[in-house]
Amino acid sequence: MREKRDVVRIFVISPDSDLTPELLYRYMVNQKMNLKMKETCFGLIVVGDEKSLAEALHEVKKLDKYGIFSKVRGYPPGDPRICRASRGGGPRMGFHFLEYEFSVLPLIREGLESVERGEEVRERHVEERVSVKEVEKAFREVEL
């Protein structure tokens, strides 16, 4: 068993960011870090040891603090067990959910910026559901 295992992370760029996966890739290459990278449609998949990845995360957040999100991913890039090339096409597992979360990222940026500004936010009062008995009572009241 290997003592030190490489970790895989995905860096996802928010759709409202000025960055593109290509720009981010070039920036990372210029940082001369000991990482393997794959450019994808939503950002980058980065492989490396935990320390280098933490450094990389710190670096990319300088570009767009609230526009780059990341998480640990299980499979390394190009793994034949999930790679579309070897599975005969179709989206890879988890893609649809990633796509959904990708669309929510601009809203999360708004939220993070509002926290940074120390904005007061008020939770909207959610009206409780009306019970069946109350509806029946209301009908009886208007009955002619």
Place this chain on the structure above:
Amino acid sequence: MILSDLVERFGHHPLGIGQEIGRMVTTPGLDNPPLNITEKELTRGLRYVAVEAPSGIRGRMGVLGPLVEQAEAAIVVKNADYAFGCSGCARANIQLIYMLRRKKIPTLEIEYPKTREEAKVMVKRVVDFLRGLGGTNG
């Protein structure tokens, strides 16, 4: 991804399924699986669900159950998109929420935002919860 990022951003360590799967699929061994579940996970899953539970749920619980045991706090995001996963994922999710409630750890339940206002409320609640727990940035 959103939750994992927010938890990390505010100085805590997220227990995500990604790292567990990563450990399983990159550790060489006799049972080096074609996918990510071996017999060991299915057996371990029996600690959390009954034997009658479908294997999909048992396998997921074999991976996710130990994470719940390690957890010191939890954030549950409800109202996920249909793209969240299949029925096995949804049922395993219900079981996980049940386990979290029984564990009586600090838990925050929120919903995915649909508007800017909802997003502000969601992020504020997550940040307040994480800061309340303490941590490096908390």
